[in-house]
Amino acid sequence: MISNRDESKRRLTASGIKPTFQRAVILEAVRGKNGHPAIRDLHARLLRDVPTLSKTTLYSTLELFARKGLVKPLFIDPAEVRYDGVAEPHHHFYCTACRRILDIDIACSTGRAGRIHGHQVDEVHGYFKGLCRDCLAGGRLSRAANVSIHNSPRRKPHA
Amino acid sequence: MISNRDESKRRLTASGIKPTFQRAVILEAVRGKNGHPAIRDLHARLLRDVPTLSKTTLYSTLELFARKGLVKPLFIDPAEVRYDGVAEPHHHFYCTACRRILDIDIACSTGRAGRIHGHQVDEVHGYFKGLCRDCLAGGRLSRAANVSIHNSPRRKPHA
DNA sequence: TCTCTATTTGAAATCATTACAGATTGGATT
DNA sequence: AATCCAATCTGTAATGATTTCAAATAGAGA
Numbered sequence: 001m002i003s004n005r006d007e008s009k010r011r012l013t014a015s016g017i018k019p020t021f022q023r024a025v026i027l028e029a030v031r032g033k034n035g036h037p038a039i040r041d042l043h044a045r046l047l048r049d050v051p052t053l054s055k056t057t058l059y060s061t062l063e064l065f066a067r068k069g070l071v072k073p074l075f076i077d078p079a080e081v082r083y084d085g086v087a088e089p090h091h092h093f094y095c096t097a098c099r100r101i102l103d104i105d106i107a108c109s110t111g112r113a114g115r116i117h118g119h120q121v122d123e124v125h126g127y128f129k130g131l132c133r134d135c136l137a138g139g140r141l142s143r144a145a146n147v148s149i150h151n152s153p154r155r156k157p158h159a
Numbered sequence: 160m161i162s163n164r165d166e167s168k169r170r171l172t173a174s175g176i177k178p179t180f181q182r183a184v185i186l187e188a189v190r191g192k193n194g195h196p197a198i199r200d201l202h203a204r205l206l207r208d209v210p211t212l213s214k215t216t217l218y219s220t221l222e223l224f225a226r227k228g229l230v231k232p233l234f235i236d237p238a239e240v241r242y243d244g245v246a247e248p249h250h251h252f253y254c255t256a257c258r259r260i261l262d263i264d265i266a267c268s269t270g271r272a273g274r275i276h277g278h279q280v281d282e283v284h285g286y287f288k289g290l291c292r293d294c295l296a297g298g299r300l301s302r303a304a305n306v307s308i309h310n311s312p313r314r315k316p317h318a
Numbered sequence: 319t320c321t322c323t324a325t326t327t328g329a330a331a332t333c334a335t336t337a338c339a340g341a342t343t344g345g346a347t348t
Numbered sequence: 349a350a351t352c353c354a355a356t357c358t359g360t361a362a363t364g365a366t367t368t369c370a371a372a373t374a375g376a377g378a
Contacts, residue, residue, distance in 0.1 A: 179355095
């Protein structure tokens with residue numbers, strides 16, 4: 001059986017990126033459980049295994065990944081950029097309560113890219129916002145759940 | 160003929176908002192030409208007519224408007240929140256070159272709201288990104304055109 | 319081992335957004 | 349018209365994600 005680490009390195013190489021240790025660890029994390037992490041999440045999560053990992057590295061590495069098409073930055077969370085380790089186009093649901101981002105498998109009539117009204121469309125994002133199934137059922141919020149920018153959250157609470 | 164100012168005040172009253180001078184001016188601006196402005200745009204634009212207008216007022220007023228459903232905040236621009244003065248749901252195109260946001264009139268198969276996968280959907284946003292018709296034709300960029308967060312821009316250029 | 323270049327790191331700078339407290343306004347009451 | 353009260357508005361400071369930048373480190377090749 002192959003490790004996720006090796007799997008990540010193979011993906012890096014396949015995308016024309018030199019597979020360094022940090023890059024493999026980061027890619028592994030973006031694609032792992034708890035999908036759609038923010039830089040802050042990745043930093044907190046990875047610091048346990050790689051105590052020297054800097055946020056600067058995370059920022060520059062994720063930019064590299066995005067440029068190479070390995071990950072997709074999502075601007076659905078008003079507080080911070082979230083990253084999607086699955087590059088294949090699909091839509092997202094953002095829960096304004098627990099702040100989780102869930103994949104939405106819906107075949108939108110509107111094609112993936114091409115031309116619309118004469119504009120060259122490179123990316124199509126379907127963003128659905130509301131309360132996720134778990135929060136509707138009174139689930140325990142998995143995040144600080146206090147962001148702002150209107151109904152959605154952003155930044156810190158009033159503490 | 161009725162002025163835009165009066166029109167704005169009527170809208171405010173209709174939404175249950177006390178129509179103060181500042182609020183009327185701000186609503187007028189969000190709905191005016193150059194659609195989908197950021198707080199920064201509004202501040203620069205309105206400072207000519209209302210020299211005392213503070214950014215704090217803009218932030219709190221737009222939050223009020225959004226809460227009352229008069230405007231919609233858009234998170235399509237990685238650099239800052241943009242506001243849509245047209246509340247009726249429709250989709251948007253973001254030009255990564257000139258940073259303009261253009262309305263897209265497309266009837267998406269996916270309904271406006273309701274339930275998806277058990278989640279309660281309050282908002283649906285269709286975000287298309289790419290190069291607008293004008294920029295494709297080599298148009299002069301209408302904005303700084305230097306933002307970042309990967310292909311899209313954010314913050315300042317490298318100067 | 320030595321060099322050279324790419325990568326990683328830490329610290330400082332930038333800037334949109336938020337928090338807060340004081341100043342102002344407008345209406346109701348006297 | 350003077351007074352009071354509550355809602356608005358304003359300026360300043362704090363917060364925190366993101367960027368910038370230069371120095372430290374690691375790796376490939378001679």
